[in-house]
Amino acid sequence: MAPSIINNSHQTGTSNSNSNNATNSNGGGSRLSSFQRLFYRPMWNWAGFFFRTLFWPLRRVSDYLLPLSPDELSPERASKLFNSYLKNNLNNNNNNNDSNAIIDLFSTKSYASLQREAASTDALIMVYLHSPHHRSADDVCRRLLCSPSMVRFLTENKERVLSLGSSISTAQGASLSYSLSASSFPVLAILQPVKTSSSTRRPVKLIFKAEGPALMKLTAMQLTTLVTATFQKHERTVLEDASRRYEREQEVQLRRQQDEEYQETLRQDQERERQRTEERLEAEREEELKMEEEKRKIAEEASRLDRARSLVRDEPPKGTPGSTRLRFRLPNGKQLDRRFEGDETIESL
Secondary structure: OOOOEEEEEEEEOOOOOOHHHEEOOOOOEEOOOHHHHHHHHHHHHHHHHHHHHHHHHHHHHHHHHOOOOHHHHOHHHHHHHHHHHHHHHHHHOOOOHHHHOHHHHEOOOOHHHHHHHHHHHOOEEEEEEEOOOOOOHHHHHHHHHOOHHHHHHHHHOOOOEEEEEEEOOOHHHHHHHHHOOOOOOOEEEEEEEOOOOOOOOOOEEEEEEEEHHHHHHOOHHHHHHHHHHHHHHHHHHHHHHHHHHHHHHHHHHHHHHHHHHHHHHHHHHHHHHHHHHHHHHHHHHHHHHHHHHHHHHHHHHHHHHHHHHHHOOOOOOOOOOOOEEEEEEOOOOOEEEEEEOOOOOOOOO
16 A cells, blocks of 8 residues: 655755755745646646556556565565665775775665654654666766765664665565656655554655755755755744644643632632531521520420419418518518418428
8 A cells, every 4th residue: 555645844855956946935935937847747747647558558567477575565575675785886896994884774664664663753754766777877876865965864864764675576566656646767755754543554754855966966065055044944843833732731730720729729618518507407406405495494384383372272361360560681681571371381382
């Protein structure tokens, strides 16, 4: 399956114009004339489509008659073959150790594995596709890809820029060539992973592409400058996204903290209200008990007085035979005089 690539790139494409036109919007993008935009590029695209359609049956027949082994079809095999090509190319031309360091910077993993790694770390993927039958393939590789400036850039940013090379003669290279809509070779492209919620589909965005004669016209320093500018723009975007993500997390945390503080304040208010309600109800209960106690005492006193009154006879008139007059001194100092009949008991007193 071909990789899903969103084309949003600064391209340096195939052109008949002067090499001064081979600059993109970062300072080196291709400035094409209206004729080139309307006729030249569509003509090449249609020509490529025509030849791919024309030779498609021959390719299917060759695949059937001369099938490749699984090892030859594996993407890892394609990456290892490119690294071997780099090593042989540099050794044959006695390049210095700095140039040989480029071999370790190119991954031997498959494109799919590199894409998953880049998606998890917000890194870029630099893809270099070449045709081994192109007469300038070795020269472009040594002059641009293995230049000290490019080696230095990739070494300094090896954790942020994952490099992958492949020949278009391999299945991986052909698939990437089709996805990148490459019309001439070699091709150097920079891909940016696109964040998505899907766990199976991992699209990437094409943010830089240089191919064919326009790429070969660039000097090593010009190419490194373009790649560096693209990388710096990506890093700014990553930092801005991280900053916005941090601000969102801080806002969420602040809202959560405010909600927790509000809930705690609400709980405390409810607790205080509950305590006040309990205290009020307790006071009301105590007041009711107190009133009931007073009523009980009053009732008991009234009952006692009624009982006492029921025991006391009416005071006999003055001069009644056998009556006796008694004087009582009350606790408050008041004196009370009353006559009793002679047969009344002490209980009546």
